[in-house]
Amino acid sequence: MSAAERVARSGCIACELSSGVRPLPGGRLHESAGWVVEHCVGPLGVGTLVVKPLRHVLHVADLDETESAALGPLLRRTAAAVTEVVRPEQVYVCLWSHAGGKPGHIHFVVQPITKADMTRFGASGPELQRAMSGTGRLPDEAAVAAVCARLRPLLAGR
Numbered sequence: 001m002s003a004a005e006r007v008a009r010s011g012c013i014a015c016e017l018s019s020g021v022r023p024l025p026g027g028r029l030h031e032s033a034g035w036v037v038e039h040c041v042g043p044l045g046v047g048t049l050v051v052k053p054l055r056h057v058l059h060v061a062d063l064d065e066t067e068s069a070a071l072g073p074l075l076r077r078t079a080a081a082v083t084e085v086v087r088p089e090q091v092y093v094c095l096w097s098h099a100g101g102k103p104g105h106i107h108f109v110v111q112p113i114t115k116a117d118m119t120r121f122g123a124s125g126p127e128l129q130r131a132m133s134g135t136g137r138l139p140d141e142a143a144v145a146a147v148c149a150r151l152r153p154l155l156a157g158r
């Protein structure tokens, strides 16, 4: 890693989670072709995963050829895994990476949405994500560990 990249990565929560500087409930779920899959640390519910490049990449346009080629299959595999484990109505796949209006380390959120989520918050789509985020309630660590134990073999293709 160059000195410039070290400076760019410092203070990046995504880099700190994937490098082990910050604790990551559930641990790393999968790694391939420059991508990692982790459980989301934010208030988006148990079973919500994050797919992000290991490199500190701020824009989708900056992904390299290997990362780009692997992205579609990995998002499909990740969505299939949460579908099998959570049995949701829909799986949202989105990327904002723009906290405070500043480009951040890109990460696709792969979020299984159940009828219970929609009923509880009386919303769907971006309104549901906003409502869930607004609670500030982080997922229970034991529940995260349990769902990750079920997701890990599916993500590995076993």
Ligand SMILES: [Zn+2]
Pocket: 009, 012, 013, 014, 015, 016, 055, 056, 057, 105
């Ligand atoms: Zn980063």
